Amino acid sequence: MEFRIDRSSGLPAYLQLVRQVREALRMGWLSPGDRLPTVRDVVARSGVNANTVLKAYRELELSGLVEARQGSGTFVKSGLGSTDPEVMAALRTRLAEWVREAREAGLDIEDIDALVRSVLTEGEGVAVG
């Protein structure tokens, strides 16, 4: 797979790489058992710092998506989107209901987006103000 860095993004370069691997998994370009390109390959092909690639791979390893095998490379361990399709369908139905309710209350797409985002980020830090 080919990595690219969006230099105008506020997202740190290593997290951009992490996101691209997760995206490749979600899209099915990468499957469990596949080998990620070696650090040197990524450096040579994408002009990304080796420390940045290592940091991204370490992050992916910590989240259990890939595993480093001594001497042979980094391999995809598990796929994303392995959630039960029935559970997914049920979640979607409830979300659609919630969105309808929000629209009836007068919220537009941006309001809904902001609301969802604030709930999503609640778990990631300490609320203030």
Add this chain to the structure above:
Amino acid sequence: MTTVVEPVGDTAIAVRARALGKRYRSKWALRECTFDLPEGRVAALVGANGAGKTTLMTVLSGLLDADEGSAGAVGRVAFVSQEKPVYRHFSAAEMLRLGARLNVVWDEARARRWLARFEIPLDKACGKLSGGQQAQVAFALAIGSRPDVLMLDEPLANLDPLARREVTAELLSEVAETGMTVLLSTHVVAELAGVADYLLLLAHGRLLAGGDLDELLARHVGYTGPRSDAPPVPGTVVAARHDDNQSSFLVELPAGQPRPVVAGQWTERSLTLEDYVLAQLETTRKGAGA
């Protein structure tokens, strides 16, 4: 002047400066410059014109003596100055032969690989090569000396965009292969994301900020919201802007704490490297802070 640097803790230091100062006549070009650059990093040295970048590199590489403080680097240092010097009457091949004679350690294959990669003719006099090609000969010489620390003053200046990208990729490949430490100065801050992982920011001869790039950026956040005197989170205000009904702040968050969540009327924005550097440089122009 150059002293041997001992490893500190579990991260080895490649370049160290302690209260480093350099004066040209009565004017200080560099003052109270203190930092540790860990081994294996690719550090960007950034600052406005006349900030002291070239002076710092020249002192660190041992070509100029400091007037104050001390500097040291681990192992062998190679320095390519902004002029990318080559002998005009020498061909690239003769430059390499010179490199082999002048350096204690010499890797001919590595130097030749660099020249081949950029399709530099070996038998043509350097004076007849283009500016970009001369730069490649200077780089090949530096790479061939297998330095532990490679210092490059404006390596990307005068290169076209494609060559800039290729030189960067090739340089980073060398770093990945050899584990050397790189310190490069540049004005092209926007192209540093994913390339540099360490930042040294100079202004008026003083070190304004320095450290791991990701950590620096993670600790600085932009907030925009209703007109107010203070940002919605605790921290140090780096920059603030107000108009009639809106305020925006650039805040340095306290170290070692999770990023606070803002709610209500405030929005937050992660900074790009360029945002961060420009905001920092602006603070010095207004005479605030350092």
